[in-house]
Amino acid sequence: MSDLEFGPVELVLAAFEGDRPNMGVIEAVLSLVDAGTVRLLDLVQVSCSEAGQLSFLEVDEAGIAIGDIELELSGIASDEDLAEFGEKVPPGTSALLLVVELRWAVQLASRLAETNGYVIDFLRIPAPAVNAVVAEAREASK
Numbered sequence: 001m002s003d004l005e006f007g008p009v010e011l012v013l014a015a016f017e018g019d020r021p022n023m024g025v026i027e028a029v030l031s032l033v034d035a036g037t038v039r040l041l042d043l044v045q046v047s048c049s050e051a052g053q054l055s056f057l058e059v060d061e062a063g064i065a066i067g068d069i070e071l072e073l074s075g076i077a078s079d080e081d082l083a084e085f086g087e088k089v090p091p092g093t094s095a096l097l098l099v100v101e102l103r104w105a106v107q108l109a110s111r112l113a114e115t116n117g118y119v120i121d122f123l124r125i126p127a128p129a130v131n132a133v134v135a136e137a138r139e140a141s142k
Contacts (some may be wrong), residue, residue: 007106009041011077013085015095019047026047027066029098033069041073042099044082052134056082073099132139 002056030040045062047055058074059066078098089095112118 003110006101007104007109008102008119010100010102011078011081012100013046013088013095014098015089015093016042019094021064021094021096023065025096025107028067030067030101030134031067032100034127039072039092039101040069040098041101042068042071042097044077044097045091045094046082046086046097047094048086048091050092052091054086054089056086068127072101 014021014025014095016025029038029040033040043059043064043066045059045064047057049055057072077097082097085097117121
């Protein structure tokens, strides 16, 4: 058996109004960590001034309270990652770049690796789009 130390990792850029994330968003992430669904590897606040100037703050520099959660790989978001994701933050807004390991997929990734299998492709459909399609389907079936 070839158990992998880490499962798949996703970088998620979540924008918000103002210069501070809503604590409800942080609490939602922390509850996923507490439940073992994800492991928070890194967390960076990205801000874009009205003039388009980008700034990046690691979670401790930004003063974002994450309780006793320890970032497993703080700083793993590379300068290239930050530049790429930073370009997507509109002027006058801020965002959180979350680097999360999908803990639910570790066993699957390990079994694929030990059998020389691999993921060919994947598609993520954003929650608002899924909910809109479901609502339309339910409305059409009435």
